[in-house]
Amino acid sequence: MDVTLLGTGAPAGLPRPHCPCAACATALGPHARAATALLVDGALLLDLTPGAALAAARAGRSLAGVAQVLLSHPHDGPPVEVPAGLPQPGRVPDGRELALLTGHRVRAVALDAPGTGYAVTGPEGQRLLYLPPGGAPAGIEEGTAQTYDMVLADVVGRPDALARLRAVGSVGPTTDVVAVHLDHDVPPGPELRRRLAAAGARAVPDGTTLTVGAYEDVPDVPRRTLVLGGARSGKSVEAERRLESFPGVLYVATGGSRGGDTEWASRVAAHRERRPGSWRTAETCDLVPLLAEDGPPLLIDCLSLWLTDAMDAVGAWDDAEWAGGGEKALRERVTALTDAVRATRRTVVAVSNEVGSGIVPATASGRRYRDELGRLNAAFAAECEQVLLVVAGQALPLRG
DSSP: EEEEEOOBBBBTTOOOOOSSSHHHOOOOOGGGGGGGGGEETTTEEEETTTTTHHHHHHHTOOOOTEEEEEEOHHHSSSOOOOTTTOOOBBOOOOTTEEETSSEEEEEEEEEESOOOOEEOTTTTSOOEEETTTTOOOOOOOTTOOOSSSEEETTTOHHHHHHHHHHHSSSSOOTTEEEEEOOTSOOOSTTTHHHHHHHHHEEEOOOOOOEETTOOTOOOOOOOEEEEEEEETTTTHHHHHHHTTSSSOEEEESSSSOTTTOHHHHHHHHHHHSSOTTEEEEESSSSSHHHHHHHOOOOEEHHHHHHHHHHHHHTTSSSSSHHIIIHHHHHHHHHHHHHHHHOOOOSSSEEEOOTTTSSOSSSHHHHHHHHHHHHHHHHHHHHHEEEEEEEETEEEEEEEE
């Protein structure tokens, strides 16, 4: 089963008409995207958009063989002239299945938002799922869902939709996840590719024809990632974004609750509000056992607070205790942590501060902490497939 993407953009397209934003200003040439529409085996058209016939011709395809046109958006949109020879667009009621003479079967998937999703099974059994912008499947139960060969969805706008599909097994390691309905929320080019790759997804230019069931282009999600950055650089947001399309994430908060500290409480509350409701939270600095266990992905925020706790435990702030065995004890703790990171089978995203580029601390203990954090970051990074430095909200890949 082949799918030609006549468009891959948001309903208004990319760039948006008359939008002066930086993303729209740079969405030119191959980065420009028409509203998303899919042509399946030349027989089924999912979403009729302006210029569909011309887009098909540019892709070397024809709409002459289209037997069915189905709409997915919550509304039928602005009036679009139906090209000559095409059937009138329609919609399949949720839960109902439509059989085409070409051998394709189309089942309407209920969503948690207005609109209709479509699960298409080809004549040879390949399966694809197409979701409209802003939509995620509703009511999927584990054990009853089928695994799709390809999913085309609003990965940037609704990463939780992908997490739901992964949770029930509808998206597996070999599922080709293609981002569509792309808007100006994410700049085009390398930044878009990087964000999608972290979710195990990819984007393709308008006019691309994909073969459902061809898995060679599925990106590998790194198992271990370290996200570095300064204060308020956006490093925690970047780390959370990398796991928001995965189910059951365990958020490991190493800073504790700090009872009575209202400023700290407001920081914790802001972090919690950003996180998906399906994530669990553990407040602990005992990371080695968590890394040794099998389980869902870990988001560790952050290593700098873990180091503070470790230095407290070994008496690192006192020169005499540091020289009398504290330094050796801290090295052993760091080695145990990095060994656990090397051996873990879990997906791990860790956050840490990059403090070595700032003002030299005025105290010996402050300089000791700065030096030890630099050593910890370097040792942890050595065990990671991907390392990022976040500056002013922009993630710069250092490795991977």
